[in-house]
Amino acid sequence: MRDGCGARTEKVGMNTCAGVMEDGGGVSVKSQSVHISQDPEPRKRPRRTGRRDNPNVDNPGTMEAGVKSSLQSADTTPISLTIEPAIRGDKRGTQVIASRKRSPRRVASSETRTRISVAEGNTLANGCASESASQSQQGQNMGTLKPCDREQDREDVRRGDYFPAIHNELGQLCLTRVPRSKIYDLALVCKKWKAYLLGPELYKARRQQRVREDWVFILGMNADKKWRAYRPAMDDWVVIPPCPSDYTFDSCDKESMVAGLNLMVLGQGGNGYVVWRFDTIRSEWSTTPRMNTDRCLFGSASFGECAYFAGGSCNGMLLKSVERYNSETDSWELLSDMHTERKSCSGFVMDGKFYVIGGQQNSNKKISSGESYDPSTKTWTLIEDMWPASFVASSQVAPPLVAVVNNQLYAINIIENMLMSYDKQRNQWNFLEKVPHRAENTNGWGLGFKAVGDELFVIGGARGPGLFLPAIHAYSPSAEGTHRWRFVTDLRLPTSGFISNCAVMSG
Secondary structure, eight states, X not given: OBOTTSOBEEOOOGGGGGGGGGGOOOOBOOSSSEEEOOOSSOOOOOOOGGGGGOTTTTOHHHHHHHHHHHHHHOSSOOOOOEEOEEEETTEEEEOOOOOSSOOHHHHHHHHHHHHHHHHHHHHHHHHHHHHHHHHHHHHHHHOOOOHHHHHXXXXXXHTOSSSTTXXXXXXXXXXXXXXXXXXXXXXXXXXXXXXXXXXXXXXHHHHHTXXXXXXXXXXXXXXXXXXXXXXXXXXXEEEOXXXXXXXXXXXXXXXXXXXXXXXXXXXXXTTEEEEEEEETTTTEEEEOOOOSSOOBSOEEEEETTEEEEEOOEETTEEOOOEEEEETTTTEEEEEOOOSSOOBSOEEEEETTEEEEEOOBOGGGOBOOOEEEEETTTTEEEEETTSSOGGGOOSSSOOOOOEEEETTEEEEEETTTTEEEEEETTTTEEEEEEEOXXXXXXXXXXXXXXXXXXXXXXXXXXXXXXXXXXXXXXXEOTTOSSSOOEEXXXXXXXXXXXXXXEEEEEOO
């Protein structure tokens, strides 16, 4: 029948609600009849599998008689239900509430569902049994894990301290390959990451895994006194925060070196000689303990987490003492003295040994010899005529421009403006090619010559009297053919191209 609103109203028993229980939703109790709202355009209800269990569904008259019979024979007072449409997206369904007690037909319906569930369970069990048999057959051919092995594997997975469900070794390997500029940000994730990323083990792991991330630190003749770092892999520039040094340190000549993941800048400050250290991970400046002997115009080289400093001058006195700085312990160590006092010399590491080459003595006497220090024996070996005097233009010259690529020593002859390679067996130099930058107009000053990866970088320099070249060119010794030079980038610095300091950090 229909009510005043035009909706059809039927009295139904609780058994007719079984087929629509899954729709769910809110229902309001209003009267002793079931109110069913209709859409303006009636839609055919979707066919459900549960309706086949009720023989009265296909016959509306029989269904209505069964409903009345069930309502009269129920052992409890029937509650009234209001079924309203439930809208889910663009679909409409019905929502039902069950009674306090099940009717006999509802119980019968439950029993039917139980029988179906049992049948489905048997089918599933048979399928699992066949799958288990198949896996057992495969296990005989491929080998199976014992229960203790599975449990141990689960225990190892639960022990992942760096990443969930990842072993610690793999987790550390992932963190080891993080770009240097992002390490400090990731160290704030948790204490475990912080202890590893900001600890001494990170740099050792990066060296062991041969993770190369080259930064070329450059300080030009600029007014802001800021260091810049060029990253060849990303072809971009990083502006280093200004060093909190005093005016004296900023105005005087400085020398630079790299130890581990730290840039070291040495010079004279207002309160004496000072060594500033820039931590590329924390992006902050700090001072190191004082050197055993203040020095300038020394030969230096980077070797892993350490940096060597040899010879130089202190208050007009030539030195032959040598010191080594350890960035992990932030401490200085005195090494055995060289054979010769020298200043304006250069240093490099080749074949695991620290070399010092060239330089001057008192009265601007040129030194053509070189020396090598073996860390295993802690001794120095003198090498005669390693840097011929004919390579030196005058008495007021810069230290030799040398660099090492794959344990091969290279240098720039400022007299001939030529790139040279060193023959270790014969102790002699061979000329290679012309250098696109010139240094003879400034006696070698203002030109950066560094090894970056498998290439030689020539940074800045002059292209004529009073004219400088604000660019970087690279030479690849392993390249085929005669065109081994390539243009890298322009110096995006407020400088004319005269380079005051230059250092390279790898790892």
